[in-house]
Amino acid sequence: MAGLAGPYLVAAVLALLLATVLAFAVPATTPASRQSYPALLAEPLRLLRTEPELRRSCWYQTTVFAGFSAVWTCLALLLTGPAYGLGAQAVGLLALVGGATMLCTPLAGRLVDRRGPDPVNLICLLGVLLSAAILAAGALGGTPGLVALTVGTLLLDVAMQSGMVANQARVYALRPDARSRLNTAYMTCAYLGGSAGSWLGVHAWGQAGWWGVCALVALLTALALVRHLPAPTPLPGHPRRPL
Known part of the structure; x- marks a missing residue:
């Protein structure tokens, strides 16, 4: 028996077989862009600098996903702690509730189509x-x-996933010719926010317990709401500064 290495060896063989099949089955294509690979890697950063609406969508998702990650990182600590005394299985059972988002995100998409991403x-x-x-x-x-x-x-x-639908609709409408690069910038910011949220959540838990985690979620959401508020109308002779 190969022991613990067995599944990895089987996966490696299957991956090699799949790569061989794809090498012959996938048709040859022409590159969508003639930019060099390093230039393509730098393109999401340039888009973040030049597209205010991309930055806005990234900010919304970064803050919300940070709060989402903080909650799910510390939820296991709460459920297995003295308040509940449950096992790790309870966290998995609670996560099954999130399956309802599959029913809600199509509704959010239709609402975005009718009303636009901002109200959503x-x-x-x-x-x-x-x-x-x-x-x-x-x-x-x-x-x-x-x-x-x-x-x-x-x-x-539901709120996090529906907000992602609205944010991606806004992002994809910016540059149809650069959707993959826009999405790279957007998802990178979102997952950086998720990583930061897990770190902040653990620190909030250490300082104030579950109340501190919930306060962190509220604070992060308030930062996103402040960004969502319309900018004040500039006085005559004082043009609005770009964000």
Whole structure:
């Protein structure tokens, strides 16, 4: 028996076979861009610098995904701690609630088509803020706390995923010829926010427990809401500065 190395050896053989098949099956194509590979790698950074709407979408998703990651990073600490005394399996069962987002994101897409991404973003940000308030009740423990955690994580998941639909609709409308590069910039910012959120969540947990994590989610959402507010009308003779 190959032991622990067995599955990896099988996966390596299958990957090699798949690569061989693809080498013969995939038709030859012409590059969509004649830029060099280093230039293509730098293109998302240039787009972030030159496209204000891309930066706005990235900011929304960065803050919301940071709060999302903070909650799910610390949820295991809450459920396995003295307030509940549950096993790690409880976290997995709670995560199954997020499957409902598959039903909600198509509705969000249709709403974006009818109303545009901004109203959907506003609804989603307010939903995240409400979820932080509901999740805070999870610190109470017992059945009421579990109900609050279930409802709060469901609302958080739906708001985060629906907000992503709105943000990507805004991003893809900017430059149809550069959608992959726009998406690279957007997703990189989102996952950097998720990584930062996990780190901040653990520190908030260490300082103030579950209440601190929920306060962090509310603070991050407030930062996104401030960015969502319309800029004040400039006075005559004072042109608006680009963001």
